[in-house]
Amino acid sequence: MSFPSPSEFYKQFRDAPEVAKRTAFGMGQKFGEALLQRCGIEGEGLEVVAELLNEAMRTVRGEPSARVEGDRVILRNQGFCGVMRSALTLNVPWEWLDVNFAWPWLEGIVSTIRPDIEIRIPSARCRGDEACIHVFEVERG
Numbered sequence: 001m002s003f004p005s006p007s008e009f010y011k012q013f014r015d016a017p018e019v020a021k022r023t024a025f026g027m028g029q030k031f032g033e034a035l036l037q038r039c040g041i042e043g044e045g046l047e048v049v050a051e052l053l054n055e056a057m058r059t060v061r062g063e064p065s066a067r068v069e070g071d072r073v074i075l076r077n078q079g080f081c082g083v084m085r086s087a088l089t090l091n092v093p094w095e096w097l098d099v100n101f102a103w104p105w106l107e108g109i110v111s112t113i114r115p116d117i118e119i120r121i122p123s124a125r126c127r128g129d130e131a132c133i134h135v136f137e138v139e140r141g
Contacts, residue, residue, distance in 0.1 A: 003027050006086035006097050020100040028108020036112060044113050049073045049136060056109050075134040084125060094126040110136055
């Protein structure tokens with residue numbers, strides 16, 4: 001399974017952010033399904049969501065720090081980030097990549113287990129924060 005690099009993704013979708021988000025979400029779903037199968041991950045609880053996110057982070061050389069905190073999963077990253085590296089190295093808008101590529105991709109991964117979970121980003125390095133914090137919570141419909 002191959003996916004475009006962040007810079008290729010930006011070049012392809014820079015003028016179509018909504019299409020970019022849908023595409024990244026679908027890429028995340030395919031990636032999540034492949035990880036579930038490869039790693040034998042089963043279930044639908046929050047611990048399983050954290051396990052899948054950590055496996056995804058290992059695969060992309062990210063920080064496998066996802067853990068359950070109460071009724072949500074928190075993924076924090078202060079270390080290596082491929083999206084950050086691409087943005088800074090290739091002069092691609094970092095926040096655009098996070099909003100339209102990385103965050104929908106993560107949401108797509110999680111949706112393979114829990115389609116009722118939404119992502120919230122209270123802290124993001126692309127906005128000058130010290131760490132990226134991704135909060136995955138069950139929709140409160």
